[in-house]
Amino acid sequence: MSTLIVRDRIAPNVSTHDIVIIGGGCIGCSVARSLSTASALDVAVVEKEHHLAVHQSGRNSGVLHPGFNYEPGSLKARFATEGTRRMKTYAAENDVPIANDGVLVVAQSDAEERRLRDLQRQADANGVEAELLRGADAIESYEPHAAGQAALVAPAAASIDAQQYVYSLARDARATGVDFYTDTRVEGVSPTRDGFRLRTSSGRLNARYVVNCAGLHADRVADAFDVGTDLQVIPFRGEYYEVVPDRRELCRSMIYPTPDPELPFLGVHYTRRTDGTVIVGPNAVLALGREAYTNTDVNPRDLVEILGYRGFRRLVSDPKMLRVAATEVNKSYRKTAFVEAARRLVPSLSADDVTKSYAGIRAQLVSADGDLVKDPVVRHTDASTHVLNAVSPGLTCSLPLGDHLADRIIENFEAV
Ligand SMILES: Cc1cc2nc3c(=O)[nH]c(=O)nc-3n(C[C@H](O)[C@H](O)[C@H](O)COP(=O)(O)OP(=O)(O)OC[C@H]3O[C@@H](n4cnc5c(N)ncnc54)[C@H](O)[C@@H]3O)c2cc1C
Known part of the structure; x- marks a missing residue:
């Protein structure tokens, strides 16, 4: 092509x-x-x-999200559901590489399992097929290396060559x-x-x-x-690692953590791409420039603009956001911290199993009140x-x- x-x-x-x-x-x-x-x-x-x-558009996870994550009736829910269906047909008709493997969203605690039940109700309301699996055996039958106490399987999710x-x-x-x-x-x-x-x-x-x-x-x-x-765009970089070829069996399809409803980012996850490679990520760190793809890239004009924006200063004055930011920066600078986050989903992953890969930057709108616009x-x-x-x-x-x-x-x- x-x-x-x-x-x-x-x-x-x-x-x-x-x-x-x-x-x-x-x-x-x-x-x-x-x-x-x-x-x-x-x-x-x-x-x-x-x-x-x-x-x-060329630096993302390439995942078609079928709509279980989004509030019923919202434009996002409608477009994600319709978009997934239409993109699958479009890919098939136009030779765009796609892997229709589905996704597994894993819960590690009672609170996360309750959240999965909410997601399943949302999926029902949005007309998206989603099955709740309980216990390690049920999870392993779907993804042999994934661990958790419960998981939601959405077979409609897919991975596409964006x-x-x-x-x-x-x-x-x-x-x-x-x-x-x-x-x-x-x-x-x-x-x-x-x-x-x-x-x-x-x-x-x-x-x-x-x-x-x-x-x-x-x-x-x-x-x-x-x-x-x-409104102002605040750039948040998402970094990925790639699983080495002889450990790709660690992920057959896609493995996600249970999303935190307060955050717009989905958290470090595993995606098997259409070429068979498996990527892990992304984290979410403030990028020091709108196209600053590594943590040594700095664009002084962008940085001054970010720091001078009232909405950004309000955002980082929220203690929860500061805690999240510190954890994410740690994952950016320390491979062990990144791997630790990824091991919550697949405990047998080791630092030797992954190598640094690409990064993407999200154009995240932040309101003057400091809200991340979702x-x-x-x-x-x-x-x-x-x-x-x-x-x-x-x-x-x-x-x-x-x-x-x-x-x-x-x-x-x-x-x-
Ligand atoms: C890390 C990451 C992971 C993601 N994962 C997923 C996912 O799995 N599934 C999903 O559905 N979505 C995902 N997304 C979101 C998705 O990638 C974006 O919503 C989408 O790509 C936005 O597309 P866009 O066309 O608006 O922006 P872009 O792809 O950024 O395109 C904007 C274009 O405008 C051009 N441009 C800017 N300024 C000018 C100018 N002055 N003159 C001329 N050209 C200009 C730029 O060069 C750029 O090519 C992810 C995003 C990121 C960053």
Whole structure:
């Protein structure tokens, strides 16, 4: 399967489109595909990197979350359930690698087991199949190396090659006429009589309507439209280890801890990827830059902005958050601490069984009051749409979210 799509070039003077989408991740490419399928509008995607899906969309766990984790009736629950179903069909029809292995969520205490029962009720309400296993034998029959007192099995969960999925969306969009300007960073925006002029690193673009799907930079792009100025993205890095090849039998499918309802991150888990590798992670540490993928990377501008943000200072003044932060930083700097967390799920894992792998950075919106915003946030103006918090499971939700946004964008566009 090819990994690069052909790059379009901005005309020497200026190129003009009905709609310009900023960001070539799973959300931007899904919106582009939906818009070009549902309308005859002239659409372009602008991506600052050479490849698509270089940031969050290509640096995640690649898990399709079928919806047992999300409050019944919420948009997240609806989109995760529908998204999982649709992505499985899409992957099968478009040769995107996928492994339909299901997930095991393990409880280690009575409190966690009660939480699993709640999750099972949520699963029922959301129409997601989930079975509660009790005792070590039942768990071992599903995952021979996993340990716990109870576990929830959700067979609908799957692992997908996220990068190939985004390339496939982009190929679909391109086939229906969408232009892709890669290696092109949007650097400034100014209003015009009938829309906006975007100043980019490769030339100028005119757009009657702009869709901001800029992920880790979405709040900054929105700022230029005077939108979402009350919110800021705080980057949280998630680091992964990979299980060495001759110990991959430690995980057959996916093994997760019971989630803490107060935290937006799911905790260190095991995922068997579509190529047979098994990854362990991610943790969640403050990244000292929006694209700071290692703990020695620092972006001074980003760091000053993070520390200067009232919402961040309020967040870290919460003693629970400080405790969580200390534990997560420990996992980042000390392999033994990371392995210790992973051993809660699979006790026979040893430090020699894993090697350091990739990292991803979550664009986590934090409100001025210091709350970690858990739901997607989308803001619209007459001629622009801003996806400000495409938090996990954003990959899982991307097909229905793309359609949902496209409907609203077409409606707005026609009203302008
Ligand atoms: C560690 C981690 C694990 C995760 N695990 C899962 C999971 O298992 N399942 C799941 O469903 N979800 C998961 N997620 C969430 C999921 O990855 C995201 O919700 C999703 O990828 C967000 O996609 P996006 O298109 O909004 O952002 P991105 O993929 O970050 O895309 C934004 C794009 O905008 C571009 N851009 C930014 N600024 C500009 C500019 N000025 N000009 C031009 N281009 C610009 C960037 O280069 C980038 O390519 C995880 C996320 C992380 C970080």
